Amino acid sequence: MQLQYLGTAAAEGWPGLFCNCKQCETARLLGRKNIRTRSQAVLYADAVGIGEVEDILLIDLPPDTYMHVVQHGLRLDRIGHLIVTHSHHDHFAPAELNYRGGVFAQPAPDFPLYIYGNDKVEERYKEEVDTKREEWSPNTHYHVVENFEPFEAGSFTVTALPALHDPTERCLIYMIEREGKRILYGNDTGIFPDEVFDYIAGKQFDLISLDCTNGTKPEGTNHMGMPDAQTIKRRMESIGCLKPTTKIVLHHFSHNGGPYHDAMVEIAAEHNFDVSYDGGIWDV
Numbered sequence: 001m002q003l004q005y006l007g008t009a010a011a012e013g014w015p016g017l018f019c020n021c022k023q024c025e026t027a028r029l030l031g032r033k034n035i036r037t038r039s040q041a042v043l044y045a046d047a048v049g050i051g052e053v054e055d056i057l058l059i060d061l062p063p064d065t066y067m068h069v070v071q072h073g074l075r076l077d078r079i080g081h082l083i084v085t086h087s088h089h090d091h092f093a094p095a096e097l098n099y100r101g102g103v104f105a106q107p108a109p110d111f112p113l114y115i116y117g118n119d120k121v122e123e124r125y126k127e128e129v130d131t132k133r134e135e136w137s138p139n140t141h142y143h144v145v146e147n148f149e150p151f152e153a154g155s156f157t158v159t160a161l162p163a164l165h166d167p168t169e170r171c172l173i174y175m176i177e178r179e180g181k182r183i184l185y186g187n188d189t190g191i192f193p194d195e196v197f198d199y200i201a202g203k204q205f206d207l208i209s210l211d212c213t214n215g216t217k218p219e220g221t222n223h224m225g226m227p228d229a230q231t232i233k234r235r236m237e238s239i240g241c242l243k244p245t246t247k248i249v250l251h252h253f254s255h256n257g258g259p260y261h262d263a264m265v266e267i268a269a270e271h272n273f274d275v276s277y278d279g280g281i282w283d284v
Contacts, residue, residue: 001043001044001045001046001178001181001183001283001284002043002044002046002047002048002281002282002283002284003041003042003043003044003183003207003209003281003282003284004041004042004043004044004048004072004279004280004281004282005040005041005249005251005276005277005278005279005280005281005282006037006040006041006042006065006068006072006074006278006279007036007037007038007039007040007062007064007067007068007278008036008037008039008251008252008253008276008277008278008280009036009037009038009039009252009253009254010038010039010090010213010223010252010253010254011038011088011089011090012254012255013036013037013038013064014027014034014035014036014253014254014255015027015028015035015255016255019255021255021256023255023256023258023259023260024255026260027255027260030260030261032261033261033262033277033278033280034260034261034262035278036253036277036278037062037064037067037068037278038062038063038064038090038091039060039062039090039091039187039188039251039252040058040059040060040061040062040064040065040068041058041059041060041185041209041251042056042057042058042059042074042079043056043057043059043156043176043183043284044056045155045156045178048281049073049075051078053078053079053080053081053111053154054080054081054154054155055154055155056078056079056080056081056154057081057082057083057153057154057156057158057176058076058079058081058082058083059082059083059084059085059174059185060082060083060084060085060091060092061082061084061091061092061093061094061096061097062089062090062091062092062093063089063090063093063096065093065096066096071278071279072278072279076100077105077109078109079113080109080111080112080113080114080154081113081114081116081153081154081156082113082114082115082116083115083116083117083153083158083174084115084116084117084118084121084172085117085163085171085172085173085174085185085187085188086117086118086120086121086163086165086166086169086171086172086188087117087118087120087121087123087124087169088166088188091188092117092121092124094124094125094127094128094129095128097113097125097128097129097137097140098128098129098136098137099136100113100136100137100138100140101135101136101137101138102133102135102136104136108138109139111139112139112140112141113139113140113141114141114143114153115140115141115142115143116142116143116145116151116153116158116160117142117144117145117172118144118145118160118169118170118171118172119144119169119170120168120169120170121142122142122144125142126142145158145160145172146160147160147161147162147170147172148160148161148195148199155178156176156177156178157176157177157178158174158175158176158177159174159175159176159177160172160173160174161173161174161175161192161196161199161200162193162195162196163186163188163189163190163192164189164190164191164192164193164221164222165188165189165190165222165223166222171188171189173185173186173187173188173189173192173196174186175200175203181206181284182203182204182205182206183205183206183207183208183209183284184200184205184207184208184209185209186208186209186210186211186232187209187210187211187213187251187252188211188223188252189211189223189224190211190219190220190221190222190223190224190228191220191221191224191228191231191232192232197235197236197239200236200239200241201239201240201241202239202240202241203240203241204240204241204242204243204246205236205241205242205243205246206243206245206246206247206284207246207247207248207249207282207284208232208236208241208246208247208248208249209249209251209276210224210229210232210248210249210250210251211223211224211228211229211251211252212224212225212226212229212250212251212252212253212257212275213225213252213253213254213256213257214226214228214254214256214257215253215254215256215257215258215259215264216257216258216259216264216267217257223252223254225257226250226267226268226271226273229248229250229271229273230271233248233271247274247282247284248272248273248274249273249274249275249276249282250264250268250273250274250275250276251276261275261277
């Protein structure tokens with residue numbers, strides 16, 4: 001499998017929409033990997049950009065999805081399965097689904113789009129899609145997923161796990177498996193609840209993607225920084241989740257946490273962490 005990070009920023013992006021702080025000004029000056037759009041990723045069963053509908057899994061649908069189509073060659077007309085972490089606008093912009101048919105997509109995809117998430121995501125989906133003309137978003141289907149209950153999303157087996165994030169909704173992180181490979185996609189969460197560690201104990205992961213909204217600063221109750229990622233790593237190691245080859249990738253950055261990309265790479269390397277960037281590809 002290959003995981004491609006399409007967007008790697010927190011809600012306001014980096015540089016922030018209205019911000020001229022030092023970190024945002026540095027990002028504008030340096031460009032390249034320092035420019036981060038809102039969080040989204042896509043998992044391919046084989047190689048990036050290749051695969052049948054059943055072998056591609058999209059993670060989240062932020063307002064920057066169109067930018068990811070243009071910049072990274074994301075082909076939404078080949079996406080049949082979308083998992084959503086939670087209903088916050090930077091992770092789920094359901095109005096975009098209304099361009100899947102009608103005069104907006106010709107021809108419209110001739111296969112269904114299955115969307116998976118919590119009940120709050122379902123509410124936003126119904127508000128934006130079910131209330132529009134059916135031909136705008138044809139053949140889309142929503143499924144509420146339950147914690148710790150695996151489900152099939154194409155050729156992937158996915159298990160929703162509870163996040164420590166917004167207390168007003170059941171935010172999710174995801175364990176994703178295919179043909180003996182296993183990923184944990186864990187952004188927009190603080191340090192995992194104990195029940196998550198209990199569930200994943202003994203399950204070895206090939207790649208773990210962790211929230212790093214706070215950069216080098218600890219947080220752990222809503223988002224994470226690198227010290228919290230170290231805590232996660234130590235605990236997962238103690239319960240048998242890490243292989244010698246396990247890749248741990250930091251993801252979902254805010255300019256408030258800093259520092260800019262190259263500096264973060266140097267700091268992360270001291271702890272054997274990788275640092276995601278928009279368009280970055282990791283083999284699983």
